[in-house]
Amino acid sequence: MKTDNKWEQFEVQPDSDLYAGVQHRLRIRRAWRRGAVATVIAAAAAAAWMLIPSNDKEVTQPMPVASAVEVQPAATAPDPVAESSELAPLSSSTTRQSTENHPTTTATVATAQPPLASTTSQDGVLDPNPLSLPSQPTPLPLKDLPMGEMVATSEADTTSELPVAANPPSSPTQTSTDTIPNQIWAPNIIVPNGEVDANRYFSLKFSTSVSEFKLYLYNRGGRLIYKTEDPDFRWDARRDGDLVPQGTYVWIATFRDSSGEARREKGTLTVIR
Amino acid sequence: MEKDYAKIVSGSRQHKPAAQRALYDELAPMAMGICLRYAPDREEARDLLQDGFVKIYEKIATLRQPEKLRSWAYNIMVNTCIQRLRRLGREQLMEDMDSFNDEQPLPDISTSEIMAAMESLTPGQRLVFNLCCIEGLSLDEAAAKLRSNNSNVRALLCKARRQMRTILNQKL
Numbered sequence: 001m002k003t004d005n006k007w008e009q010f011e012v013q014p015d016s017d018l019y020a021g022v023q024h025r026l027r028i029r030r031a032w033r034r035g036a037v038a039t040v041i042a043a044a045a046a047a048a049w050m051l052i053p054s055n056d057k058e059v060t061q062p063m064p065v066a067s068a069v070e071v072q073p074a075a076t077a078p079d080p081v082a083e084s085s086e087l088a089p090l091s092s093s094t095t096r097q098s099t100e101n102h103p104t105t106t107a108t109v110a111t112a113q114p115p116l117a118s119t120t121s122q123d124g125v126l127d128p129n130p131l132s133l134p135s136q137p138t139p140l141p142l143k144d145l146p147m148g149e150m151v152a153t154s155e156a157d158t159t160s161e162l163p164v165a166a167n168p169p170s171s172p173t174q175t176s177t178d179t180i181p182n183q184i185w186a187p188n189i190i191v192p193n194g195e196v197d198a199n200r201y202f203s204l205k206f207s208t209s210v211s212e213f214k215l216y217l218y219n220r221g222g223r224l225i226y227k228t229e230d231p232d233f234r235w236d237a238r239r240d241g242d243l244v245p246q247g248t249y250v251w252i253a254t255f256r257d258s259s260g261e262a263r264r265e266k267g268t269l270t271v272i273r
Numbered sequence: 274m275e276k277d278y279a280k281i282v283s284g285s286r287q288h289k290p291a292a293q294r295a296l297y298d299e300l301a302p303m304a305m306g307i308c309l310r311y312a313p314d315r316e317e318a319r320d321l322l323q324d325g326f327v328k329i330y331e332k333i334a335t336l337r338q339p340e341k342l343r344s345w346a347y348n349i350m351v352n353t354c355i356q357r358l359r360r361l362g363r364e365q366l367m368e369d370m371d372s373f374n375d376e377q378p379l380p381d382i383s384t385s386e387i388m389a390a391m392e393s394l395t396p397g398q399r400l401v402f403n404l405c406c407i408e409g410l411s412l413d414e415a416a417a418k419l420r421s422n423n424s425n426v427r428a429l430l431c432k433a434r435r436q437m438r439t440i441l442n443q444k445l
Contacts, residue, residue: 011303019294023293026331029327
């Protein structure tokens with residue numbers, strides 16, 4: 001259409017991270033054409049089981065990892081010390097986790113924490129019930145979740161590894177769960193209509209038994225979508241029988257862990273259809 | 274002096290990562306310039322760039338003459354932008370048709386000032402301004418590309434020019 005030089009004055013060097021995004025989209029489209037649609041979504045979303053941190057400081061959700069392979073406790077370690085950015089870099093979380101894993105100090109590791117300070121709301125989520133939402137940074141906005149422009153470290157053929165994502169890692173790379181008791185695991189993304197059965201439901205996994213369990217799940221508008229008192233619940237992303245809209249949801253769970261401590265955990269959940 | 278694009282084109286066709294990367298590096302600045310012109314903001318521009326490149330990579334097999342790479346990619350980019358902006362829902366195109374004869378030339382200014390001023394245009398105005406004043410399409414060509422009619426395009430263009438002149442005059 002035009003010769004090269006005419007447009008030189010308009011040329012702008014794009015940011016360096018854009019190329020990775022191009023490759024990522026290409027990969028998804030290729031897999032899409034192969035027909036593995038829902039698997040692609042799940043792979044791209046990298047439904048990862050997140051170690052839910054329990055602490056009294058600003059809770060920062062570890063960034064969901066791109067590859068299901070990386071779903072190991074070390075990689076998704078909580079970041080107890082407040083980081084202003086809500087996307088705690090994986091490497092720093094890992095090191096922090098390792099420094100805190102002293103086998104001798106099981107009681108203090110990220111478990112028994114004073115009650116969280118209460119604020120009015122997080123990201124506009126209103127709280128109609130007596131639970132006061134602890135202060136924390138806003139849940140990961142949708143655009144920061146792995147769908148989209150992330151550097152995909154997985155070679156997108158992690159479909160075979162998706163079942164891994166569904167289960168909390170049974171052999172954590174850091175010290176085993178009995179030195180860090182009372183952990184809970186939660187998925188950050190579910191695909192209710194997906195092919196991978198493991199990613200279809202939202203449930204929590206506990207490393208020890210819990211009692212007095214209550215879970216509330218809210219949408220971003222603050223409306224209560226789901227509530228349960230059964231720790232072995234499994235939510236199929238339905239409300240009154242209908243699938244809930246795609247989007248980000250926030251859940252809060254209160255319970256007593258095996259040591260009798262009252263705990264309040266929260267996390268975000270993305271529903272992808 | 275034409276660069277030799279044959280290697281990176283054929284390499285990209287065979288999905289060779291090195292060639293694909295080279296293709297991207299070669300075309301990215303030009304593509305970014307296009308997207309920044311058409312997109313309402315930087316985020317949208319980044320998105321358009323990625324979408325455009327996805328199209329380029331997927332259609333690379335259809336490029337028969339590697340030496341035409343730049344203009345071919347240019348067309349793809351521009352079409353990507355237009356398609357996206359068309360989907361954004363056109364604002365009221367039936368603008369007031371009075372001042373058609375507002376065809377004075379725009380003042381001579383630097384590119385960055387022009388691009389900054391373009392940010393104040395509405396999406397439709399920017400689209401038409403891009404096509405007619407920068408790309409140099411005629412009104413009929415632009416109307417064909419946008420699948421609209423000539424008078425709509427002309428009205429939008431007048432509004433765009435008037436707006437640009439106002440902004441640029443303020444800066445002078």
